[in-house]
Amino acid sequence: MKIKTHLLVSRLLLGVVAALAASFALCAQGGLLQIQSNPVSFGGLYWGNPTNWDNLHIPHFQSNPPGGGTADRSINFISVAHDNSYFYVRVNFNEAPPFNGSDFYMWLDTDLNPATGSRDFSGNGAIGSEFVINGAALIQNPSVWNFVGWLNWDQDPWTSGSLPRDVIFSIDRTSQLPFVKSFYLTYQLYNSGAGTTSDWYPESADTLTGDYFEYTTLEVTNPLPAASSAKYGQLIASAAPLAYYRLSETTPVTVDAATNSGSAGGSGNGAYTTGARHPVQGAIV
Ligand SMILES: [Ca+2]
Numbered sequence: 001m002k003i004k005t006h007l008l009v010s011r012l013l014l015g016v017v018a019a020l021a022a023s024f025a026l027c028a029q030g031g032l033l034q035i036q037s038n039p040v041s042f043g044g045l046y047w048g049n050p051t052n053w054d055n056l057h058i059p060h061f062q063s064n065p066p067g068g069g070t071a072d073r074s075i076n077f078i079s080v081a082h083d084n085s086y087f088y089v090r091v092n093f094n095e096a097p098p099f100n101g102s103d104f105y106m107w108l109d110t111d112l113n114p115a116t117g118s119r120d121f122s123g124n125g126a127i128g129s130e131f132v133i134n135g136a137a138l139i140q141n142p143s144v145w146n147f148v149g150w151l152n153w154d155q156d157p158w159t160s161g162s163l164p165r166d167v168i169f170s171i172d173r174t175s176q177l178p179f180v181k182s183f184y185l186t187y188q189l190y191n192s193g194a195g196t197t198s199d200w201y202p203e204s205a206d207t208l209t210g211d212y213f214e215y216t217t218l219e220v221t222n223p224l225p226a227a228s229s230a231k232y233g234q235l236i237a238s239a240a241p242l243a244y245y246r247l248s249e250t251t252p253v254t255v256d257a258a259t260n261s262g263s264a265g266g267s268g269n270g271a272y273t274t275g276a277r278h279p280v281q282g283a284i285v
């Protein structure tokens, strides 16, 4: 089944770039790894095409170790974006079979409370999930399996076999996840043929003290790291800018002042810049 939904929302691409520049990822040790908010306008672009995600520079949550999975299953990264109508989720795999309802599970903790909801099927998940997305089926309260509805989705490629693959789906914010502004997320890629869970995203998401990510439609207000720190450079790079030039200046440049002696006083002061020699002895002594 291949469904394409044409969005009614249309905004200027320039606004998208500005909004994406405001997106933010905070790195931490253990537990909550990153928070992101990526408002987007696909405009006339098809949201189900991973190339469009790349061209719009929609950030990724941090990558999973390549080859970290087993049994021909490996998750690379997840990317999430939203507009007023939908959440959009892109899952990029190093190895995955065609999208199906047996192997693909996205866990969502929509009240940001690990004490409520399902700790995945094992009871040991890092988050307490109110929803699970099994293939393209949105399930509420996983312990009783309340079917909410089908998600629109696409994948690239559609070729069979365990391959590098992108799976993209959209969740209707009004009819499918009403009132949800933020959620914790993890992803589980199962191998139903081998009968084993073959990769988790993040890697430790299946342990009670394991890692997970947060996506929010709200403004992320975490403090930025110091501009001189290595983490600041990593943060800017995580937003996939077209260009980023780091000047590595840690102390302000001392200005060689040219004091104004006219009636404007200090407001007319200037500065000697590159090429000027000051002070030097004059030709007349
Ligand atoms: Ca992995």
Ligand SMILES: [Ca+2]
Binding pocket: 109, 110, 111, 112, 113, 114, 115, 116, 117, 127, 128, 129, 130
């Ligand atoms: Ca919960």
